[in-house]
Structure formats: C-alpha cells, structure tokens
Amino acid sequence: MPTALVPIALPDWVWQKPDVREALRARNVGAIFRIVQQHGHSQGRIATACGMAQGRVNEIINGRREVSQLDVFERVAEGLAMPDDARHLLGLASNRDVRSGGQAFDLAAFPEVVRVYSSQASAAAEIQRQARAAAELDVLAVRGLGLIGLNDSLLRGSLTRAVTRVQLRVLLLHPDSPALVRRAGEIGESPESLASGVKLAEARLKELSAVCEVQAYRYCLLPTWRIIRCDSTLYVSAFDANWEGHESATYKVMETPHGPLYRGFRRMFEAMMDEGERTV
C-alpha cells in the first residue's frame, strides 16, 4: 500500500501527449486527474499523493470544483511527480534550480555584437532589409544625407508600409554649434557647407511625415557614434578625425538581457533627444 504523499510516477511519455499538454496548459486539474485514472490510479491514490481529501478529488474530477490556488497546483505537480516541462505548462517554476553561467559567461558565449562589417557599404543590403521590416527606426548621424536625407539615401526607400506607419527618429548635428565647426574642420569642409547639408536634410525629413511618423532633433555633442536602430538591432559605427561615418567598420549589435552596448547606445540616444532641439 502506498503511504501518504508518495507521488504517483507516470511514464515520461504521458506528459508529452497532446491531450495532457492541452490540459496542463488550460490548468485543467480535473482533466489531468482523469488521465491519471486512465493509467490505473484510483481517486484514493490520487488523493493520497496530492495531499487532498478523496471527496475533493472526486469533485475536481467531476467538474464540480476547479483548482485555482497556486499551492494546490504545486501539490498536484509534486504528487504526480511532474517533470519540469509539465510544471512549466501548468505555470509553475522548475523543480530544480537551473543555472545560467552568469552575465560574463552569457556575453562571452552569446555576444551582443553578432556581426562585423568592414564598412557601411558592406552592411547596406542587410540594413535595408531590417529597416523594411522594422516598426521603429532611430538614426544618429551628422547631416544624414547618406542615411535618410536624399531620395537615394540608404533608408529612404524602406519607410513606406502597407498598414502601419514607421516611427522614425533622427538626430542631426546642430548647424550653429561649435561641434559642427570642429567636425567640418576634421573632414576638410567649410562649416557653411556642412551646416547647409544639415538644413537640407531637415527640410527633406519634413517631407517624410507623409509616409511615416517622423521626429528630428539637433544635438550639440561632438559627433562620435553613428547609429542606425531597426527595432532591437543596432548598426553602430564611429566618426573620427579624417574619418567619415560611412567609412568606419560597422558592428551589428542585438539586444540581450545583459548586453551593455545595446543598453548604453539606446540610453545615449534617448538622452540626446531629451536635450536636443526638435526641428521636425
């Protein structure tokens, strides 16, 4: 005779049957008990295993009572020695502690930089494909003519959607900022020419409100990062002296639970927008 609270051990395959999985997912304890009965266990045996009165088991089996309390689900899961996957379907945590390797292990084994491109040109087709499917697009650039400002810019053709409208946010360098003068010097252009490029891009961004939800801001920081975000994927490159953004190697960074790069770039973008001057 089984002693009190001795779990009922069903073969593993029982927990994989579609009807059992369905019952677990629906948290239908009555259906689960009926299946246990079909495997030769009496109501009395179920009651003993799950620490319930037999009358209660009978009510549950006959649909006169439903289980809704978490501690009862726990007792049922333990009483029927459910494997972890069955417990999960029932909405319960794993029986045993599981361990991931910690943040450093995760980031080393599953890095947030998924791909490296030698330049923006080599990433272009991929960025356009991601942009076409994205709901949100962020762009951090200097004047943005290569990325979004002109008809043949990288992202310009990826903004039209059949049903929804893309959320587009663009940060461009303030045409009247000291940083623009410095950047113009770095790339051997006159500040007037660079500033007029920014203003042209702003004017062309205004036109985009016909096809998407567009916002544009001016920032005053020295241009350092060049970022394109398509939903949870970032394409990141850098500006440096004598180095245009599109010439820089580009990292594809995807969001992970602990990834500092993705988080940091998102946070920086938001902060630059908060402090920026909205133009569109």
Next chain:
Amino acid sequence: MVEAELKAVVREPEQVLERLEQYAAGRPEVYQDTYYDDPAGTLGREDRELRVRTVHGQDDTRSVLTYKGARVDASGSKPEHESGVEDPEAVHALLLGLGYRPSIAFEKRCRNYEFEAAGRKMLATLVRVPELDGTFIELETIVPEDELKDALRDVRQVLDGLGIQESDFTTELYTDAVAARR
C-alpha cells in the same frame, strides 16, 4: 528524414562550453523565430510546428521555413521539412493569406558546433532564451527514420561525454516554456 535530437538543461555551462570548443569552434548566432498556427490552434494541439526563422550569423543573415510533424518517439524527435527563404516578409504574407497567424515569437541566442562523432554529422547548440532561466543544449543529427534508435543512442553518448546527465534531458518545447512565462 528525421531529426534525432535530444535536449537537456545544462547545469555547468562553462564546463560544457569548454568541452564543445574542443570539438569545433563555436559559432554564435541569434535566431528570431515566429511560429504560426491557425486560429483554432490545430497545429499546436497536434504537436506540429510551422515556423519562420531568421538566423543572424557572423557571415550572413538568412531565413528558413520549417514544418515539423508530431513527435515520433519519447525523445521528442520530429520529422522535419525545411527550406531556405529569400524574403521572410513575403512568406509571412503568404502564411497570413493561407489563414495562419503568428502564435508566438521569441529569440534564441545560440552557439553552434558542427562536428562528426560516432560516424555521424552532429550539430550541438548551446541555447539561451532571454525569457527562460538556464542554458540548454540541443544535440541533433538528421537520419532516415529507421535509423532513429541507433542515432539517438549515439547522441546520448556524445551528451554523456559532454558531462550532460540523462536526468537533465528535457522534451519541453521552447514555445511552451516561453508561453507559460508570458
């Protein structure tokens, strides 16, 4: 052909990774999976799967369309049919047109190892799913259905060599585990 596959919870991820790296160099990839079903949930109820997967790899980004039939044995192995997809958006539209709807979508962070063991081509994948606790390992080899039993024996042996215990094997589907947490 059938996928002879076993999946397990990894208790010592660092140690298992170290052993895998001795077989082959790990290839980190991000899988973006969208599963489809009809509004009545027929496929899920019948243990079948219809999936569009986009793999973000080190050298390319590619998509595949996969159909898996119901499990053929207790290991969880399923008959599988898969083909590359040029335009996942078009396939999405196609499936919607046929009456299917996305039932669940999530990401898997994977580290893949391709190697030969017991005379078979094996693919080992260390997996983290951001919404789930723990690291998983999947080990698979594609075989004709009548070889399934032998192939599973070999798969079990390789897992044993990696330090994975049989008590950590799981047949839980990520789709179910993620759905249970949402």
